[in-house]
Amino acid sequence: MNMRTVKDTIMKMLIFLSAFITIGILVWIIGFVVTRGIKHINLAFLFTFPKGDEGGIFPYIMNTLYMILLSLSIATPIGVLAAIYLVEYTNSHPVVKFIVRVIRFATESLAGIPSIIFGLFGMLFFVIILGLSWSLLSGALTLSIMVLPTIIRTTEEALKAVPSSFREASLGLGASKLRTVYKAILPSAIPGILTGVILSVGRVVGETAAVIFTAGSAVNLMKNLSTSGRTLSVHMYILAKEGISFDMAYATATILLIIVFVINLSTNMLAKRLNKAV
Amino acid sequence: MSYQNHVIKDVIKFENSESDTSMEGKEAIVKIAKLDKPNKRRELTEKIIEAIFMLCALTAVICVATITIFIFWEGGPAIFEIGLSNFIMGTEWEPLADIFGILPMILGSLYATALAIAFGVPIGILGAVFLAEIAPVWLQRIVRPAVELLAGIPSVIYGFFGLIIIVPMLSDQFGGAGNSLLAASIIPTVISISETSIRAVPKEYKEGSLAMGASHIQTIFKVIIPSAKSGILAAVILGIGRAIGETMAVILVAGNSPLIPESLTDKVRTLTGNIALEMGYAYGLHQEALFATGVILFVFIMGLNLTLNLVTHKAGE
Numbered sequence: 001m002n003m004r005t006v007k008d009t010i011m012k013m014l015i016f017l018s019a020f021i022t023i024g025i026l027v028w029i030i031g032f033v034v035t036r037g038i039k040h041i042n043l044a045f046l047f048t049f050p051k052g053d054e055g056g057i058f059p060y061i062m063n064t065l066y067m068i069l070l071s072l073s074i075a076t077p078i079g080v081l082a083a084i085y086l087v088e089y090t091n092s093h094p095v096v097k098f099i100v101r102v103i104r105f106a107t108e109s110l111a112g113i114p115s116i117i118f119g120l121f122g123m124l125f126f127v128i129i130l131g132l133s134w135s136l137l138s139g140a141l142t143l144s145i146m147v148l149p150t151i152i153r154t155t156e157e158a159l160k161a162v163p164s165s166f167r168e169a170s171l172g173l174g175a176s177k178l179r180t181v182y183k184a185i186l187p188s189a190i191p192g193i194l195t196g197v198i199l200s201v202g203r204v205v206g207e208t209a210a211v212i213f214t215a216g217s218a219v220n221l222m223k224n225l226s227t228s229g230r231t232l233s234v235h236m237y238i239l240a241k242e243g244i245s246f247d248m249a250y251a252t253a254t255i256l257l258i259i260v261f262v263i264n265l266s267t268n269m270l271a272k273r274l275n276k277a278v
Numbered sequence: 279m280s281y282q283n284h285v286i287k288d289v290i291k292f293e294n295s296e297s298d299t300s301m302e303g304k305e306a307i308v309k310i311a312k313l314d315k316p317n318k319r320r321e322l323t324e325k326i327i328e329a330i331f332m333l334c335a336l337t338a339v340i341c342v343a344t345i346t347i348f349i350f351w352e353g354g355p356a357i358f359e360i361g362l363s364n365f366i367m368g369t370e371w372e373p374l375a376d377i378f379g380i381l382p383m384i385l386g387s388l389y390a391t392a393l394a395i396a397f398g399v400p401i402g403i404l405g406a407v408f409l410a411e412i413a414p415v416w417l418q419r420i421v422r423p424a425v426e427l428l429a430g431i432p433s434v435i436y437g438f439f440g441l442i443i444i445v446p447m448l449s450d451q452f453g454g455a456g457n458s459l460l461a462a463s464i465i466p467t468v469i470s471i472s473e474t475s476i477r478a479v480p481k482e483y484k485e486g487s488l489a490m491g492a493s494h495i496q497t498i499f500k501v502i503i504p505s506a507k508s509g510i511l512a513a514v515i516l517g518i519g520r521a522i523g524e525t526m527a528v529i530l531v532a533g534n535s536p537l538i539p540e541s542l543t544d545k546v547r548t549l550t551g552n553i554a555l556e557m558g559y560a561y562g563l564h565q566e567a568l569f570a571t572g573v574i575l576f577v578f579i580m581g582l583n584l585t586l587n588l589v590t591h592k593a594g595e
Contacts, residue, residue, distance in 0.1 A: 008495040018404035025462050026428045029439050078334045085331035106339040112583045114523020116550045120572045121345045145341045178327050206432030209525040233434050237526050240438040253435050260430045
């Protein structure tokens with residue numbers, strides 16, 4: 001065996017080791033959390049209100065759902081329309097080109113801003129300056145800014161993947177630009193847009209730092225836009241931080257992992273359909 | 279518009295011409311052509327809709343501008359009041375005594391990030407090599423969703439896991455906090471972006487190298503990775519951004535004492551942790567100092583974003 005084979009074998013082992021470590025971390029985290037959490041999950045846990053350190057997590061599940069619905073109904077239209085502008089309406093005019101560059105840079109920057117900064121900003125702007133106080137609305141507005149880049153980027157990719165023959169055919173038949181976008185391009189881009197929306201759901205579900213300073217951490221069910229309440233992740237953080245009840249923390253973590261798993265499964269299925277369609 | 283004018287001119291020419299088409303045929307053609315005359319209202323609608331689309335696209339710009347302005351507006355005065363050098367070089371953080379120095383937190387963030395990069399980047403790049411070059415398709419079908427799942431796990435769960443497993447483990451062995459957890463959370467980012475850039479390397483490079491007698495492994499490390507280096511650099515920068523910005527996982531495992539860390543296993547408090555831990559009850563100058571911490575963090579991140587922008591633009595060329 002010469003030097004080269006030895007070197008190659010060592011590198012190959014390191015590559016396998018890296019892949020193994022990555023998978024190992026995943027299996028370890030999931031296995032550890034789920035085996036301890038699953039036995040505490042039952043209908044009562046999911047559908048009753050908390051009583052002190054015990055009881056269910058029903059309000060937190062509902063709060064998370066409200067947060068998802070509200071933030072995405074703000075971010076999705078804006079993000080999709082923004083992407084349509086970036087892909088369909090831009091031309092090589094220098095002013096337009098400059099605007100597009102600025103928008104691209106802003107979107108990338110927005111994607112890179114850490115969630116704690118969003119939390120700070122949301123607290124300052126929505127909670128204090130606009131006087132919305134710690135509430136569902138403040139939280140959802142903050143989160144909608146946070147997920148905007150995800151929606152813009154995935155929609156852009158989806159629009160770019162629509163063959164240009166669709167556009168040409170529609171315009172050639174005399175349809176207006178708007179009609180072309182609405183009738184010919186958007187329908188073929190729907191699975192891609194949906195992927196972006198589902199990815200955003202994942203971010204909203206997993207977010208803690210931005211939510212805790214804008215929606216607060218009150219132990220109640222959000223009844224309207226201006227009530228404060230904690231989401232599942234915030235609840236999870238408080239359980240872990242205060243060390244109140246590890247059983248409940250394992251169970252909540254398991255619920256979160258199940259949600260993440262379902263989200264990943266559905267994006268993968270959508271991606272598969274998308275690949276088949278093209 | 280000009281196209282439609284041409285059509286109208288053509289129609290008028292046709293109407294007045296002495297062509298052989300029968301009178302009825304002529305009338306019919308003119309009728310059809312005139313139906314297509316420019317519709318002012320339709321054009322106006324199109325313009326308005328385009329403006330709305332553009333406004334939506336500008337939302338991202340407005341958001342970034344607003345965030346920047348408000349964070350600086352709230353944190354800037356505190357930096358002046360405390361003094362920039364006192365603030366970023368100060369080694370003591372005692373809000374009750376109005377002493378605000380964030381050097382320990384800056385170092386804490388840098389240490390934690392450096393550790394995360396030291397472990398996370400090599401594993402991430404080699405993991406990407408595995409997915410793009412080594413693994414057979416059936417294995418890719420298992421590993422790739424697993425990496426995506428790892429990326430989707432909320433950071434609070436990483437933190438909880440670290441708190442229960444890694445912290446006691448490291449305390450037993452080294453007597454310190456488990457801030458290496460960050461490595462795990464950046465691996466998926468590094469893997470997915472590096473894999474994309476490795477796959478984008480032209481096949482000819484690989485074929486050329488193999489044809490010259492290099493082994494597959496040599497080709498990977500001497501040809502493929504160097505060609506993909508700007509994409510891999512982008513992956514590393516994104517990983518750094520993620521590690522610096524990570525908050526909740528770090529708070530749960532890093533110990534959070536505002537002292538300058540002296541060894542790898544010392545407790546650290548990061549910039550993000552400093553903000554999140556005290557924001558709930560701070561007021562007055564203390565609160566402003568936390569926003570000022572946000573300003574410093576923001577400057578770090580924007581620097582990274584600019585670098586990333588340069589790197590990806592270079593890669594685009």
